[in-house]
Amino acid sequence: MKTAWRIPYPTLGRLAGIRTAVESILGLFRDIVKSVYLVLIQILTRLAYVERKLPSSISMWARLDVIPRAPHHERHRLSLGRNSLIEASCVICTWHGDVILKDRASIGIGSIVMGPVLIGENSACSQNCFISGQSHLYEDISKKFLRQGFKTEKVVIGKNVWIGASSVILPGVKIGDNSIIGAGSTIIEDVPSYSVAVGNPAKIIRKYNFQTKQWERV
């Protein structure tokens, strides 16, 4: 009489447990190797791939994606003027275009800036903003959007502009000098100089009147 060979249930459970433990250890090892690699890339980027005038400051906790992802890709510039600042947890990506910060321009904690973007003198982008000069193409429905390439339209932020926290600035937008963007606003079209724009999509609520010397409601 033949007896079927069966692994007792507790043994199977133990094997599954060992497999999970091995996967966790290998996963942790992979994460550590990857983190060390990324730290080295960040050090190399800061040493060789950023144009900066001193004094300027880049947090060691900011991620700079400046080195092209493949050798045949074009490299774009990350340039910082005097007294400019990139704060902690920012991601600055130049894979599709230059990111230029003029003198005393700053990018607040947790913001993401994807080139091509120009930020003018004395302009400040508050915490957690998203500013992008590039967008995925999606017209061809037979292909994944990731395979359809990008379009780039430069974002130009003028001088002495204050961008409120958690704002979103979309490709191609120009914000004129001395304007203010309210917290949490989404900017989809140009904002003229000396204007206050708020909301999603943002609308202009105030303009500076040079006769009365007041910010007046629109």
Ligand SMILES: CC(C)(COP(=O)(O)OP(=O)(O)OC[C@H]1O[C@@H](n2cnc3c(N)ncnc32)[C@H](O)[C@@H]1OP(=O)(O)O)[C@@H](O)C(=O)NCCC(=O)NCCS
């Ligand atoms: C844009 C801002 C400066 C406007 O200030 P203000 O001129 O005093 O504006 P008011 O408070 O008079 O508001 C005017 C109108 O705009 C609306 N509004 C103001 N800020 C808004 C915003 N961020 N989003 C949407 N609507 C806004 C108000 O509700 C009000 O609407 P109503 O007239 O229908 O009632 C201010 O609201 C703001 O968003 N500051 C950013 C704060 C920030 O990000 N700080 C980061 C520190 S670095």
